[in-house]
Amino acid sequence: MSDDTVVVWDESLLAYDMGDHPLDPVRVELTMALARELGVLDRPGVRLVKPEPADDALLTRVHEPRYLAAVRAAPSDPLFAGFGMGTSDNPIFDGMHEASALIAGASVAAAEAVWRGEARRAVNVAGGLHHAMPARASGFCVYNDPAVAIARLLDLGAERIAYVDVDVHHGDGVQQIFWDDPRVLTVSLHETPLALFPGTGFPDETGGPNAQGSAVNVPLPPSTDDAGWQRAFHAVVPSVLRAYRPQLLVTQCGADAHRRDPLADLHLSVDGQRATYVALRALADELCDGRWVATGGGGYALVEAVPRAWTHLLAVATGEPLDPATLTPPSWRELAATRCPGREVPLRMTDDVDPAYEPWQPSGEPTAVDRSIAATRKTVFPLLGLDPHDPRD
Numbered sequence: 001m002s003d004d005t006v007v008v009w010d011e012s013l014l015a016y017d018m019g020d021h022p023l024d025p026v027r028v029e030l031t032m033a034l035a036r037e038l039g040v041l042d043r044p045g046v047r048l049v050k051p052e053p054a055d056d057a058l059l060t061r062v063h064e065p066r067y068l069a070a071v072r073a074a075p076s077d078p079l080f081a082g083f084g085m086g087t088s089d090n091p092i093f094d095g096m097h098e099a100s101a102l103i104a105g106a107s108v109a110a111a112e113a114v115w116r117g118e119a120r121r122a123v124n125v126a127g128g129l130h131h132a133m134p135a136r137a138s139g140f141c142v143y144n145d146p147a148v149a150i151a152r153l154l155d156l157g158a159e160r161i162a163y164v165d166v167d168v169h170h171g172d173g174v175q176q177i178f179w180d181d182p183r184v185l186t187v188s189l190h191e192t193p194l195a196l197f198p199g200t201g202f203p204d205e206t207g208g209p210n211a212q213g214s215a216v217n218v219p220l221p222p223s224t225d226d227a228g229w230q231r232a233f234h235a236v237v238p239s240v241l242r243a244y245r246p247q248l249l250v251t252q253c254g255a256d257a258h259r260r261d262p263l264a265d266l267h268l269s270v271d272g273q274r275a276t277y278v279a280l281r282a283l284a285d286e287l288c289d290g291r292w293v294a295t296g297g298g299g300y301a302l303v304e305a306v307p308r309a310w311t312h313l314l315a316v317a318t319g320e321p322l323d324p325a326t327l328t329p330p331s332w333r334e335l336a337a338t339r340c341p342g343r344e345v346p347l348r349m350t351d352d353v354d355p356a357y358e359p360w361q362p363s364g365e366p367t368a369v370d371r372s373i374a375a376t377r378k379t380v381f382p383l384l385g386l387d388p389h390d391p392r393d
Helices: 011-015 026-037 065-076 096-115 145-155 172-177 226-244 270-287 306-318 330-339 368-384
Strands: 005-008 046-049 121-124 161-165 184-191 215-220 248-252 292-295
Touching: 005 096, 005 306, 011 026, 011 096, 026 306, 026 330, 065 096, 096 121, 096 145, 096 248, 096 292, 121 306, 145 161, 145 172, 145 248, 145 292, 161 226, 172 184, 184 226, 215 226, 215 368, 226 270, 226 368, 248 270, 270 292, 270 306, 292 306
Parallel strands: 005 046, 005 121, 121 292, 161 184, 161 248, 184 215, 248 292
Antiparallel strands: none
């Protein structure tokens, strides 16, 4: 297996543009510009790969043919409505099918490169559209590129894929698509569905009758900070991944759990997000011989958080993590100020937060985060042969 890292990228990926909408492609543009200016994309062993659009054969592994036809037709029919399209969340835009298929194709290219041994890790920061359903657009997502990539891996012979979603929103589309498939473990940490879209992701969602224990959900209370997030992550994710023994790790790394994000209520820092990426890479190294496919996802603090978070992701995937004290280049600050006037442009790659945490213990006075951890462990750990009360599990 090559030790290279593939970064799937082309400016054409910015065509997934819903207009005056929170999911602005500038977040991806600024990420790639920052990573390039900090030298992350020029590291030894980093290969940039231009994506090709996913064809109908790939897309229909996840999405219904009638839905593909509707996505294609929608831009030419101003009165078109249905399949979740034509709403404020999912507006219809020119070239919608082509742009969505290209993002799906980029995630498939990342997955294929890792599975075939052409690279140990691969990243598509434009991907992560995890809410799309088989016949419905949802949550700013038209085609579910992580699910399409996972389906492709299954077709190539993968038998155990772990999908870990650290977006602030529940990874409902991927969970639903593989709900009854024991070959895919879906793990999602997210703000509680009692407070945030999509209203799913409770601990008792554990997979279909043929795949009990294949869905793991950790809903976190509003205002959860780095210490709480890391406590929850390390109390659940390593244990379930070790029990499952995946051949490959796929992650959705939405940056919208950041404290500056306008659409959610968690309080992570970019330092905490960086720590999560380091932990995910370590788990891939421990369990999957390093095989890791990472996508982007949500993130609406377009300048303040997303470019720094995903540049850290790219750095972790391509080699040594960036020093948090690294300055953002002046030329990047100028670009960010030009592209997003009025936004606060960060001067450094840190929020000056120490993401240290106290490991979870089953005893003592529980916090709200501890109660979430305990609920998840109690519900799903026995299904995976783990002891929900043993902190070593």
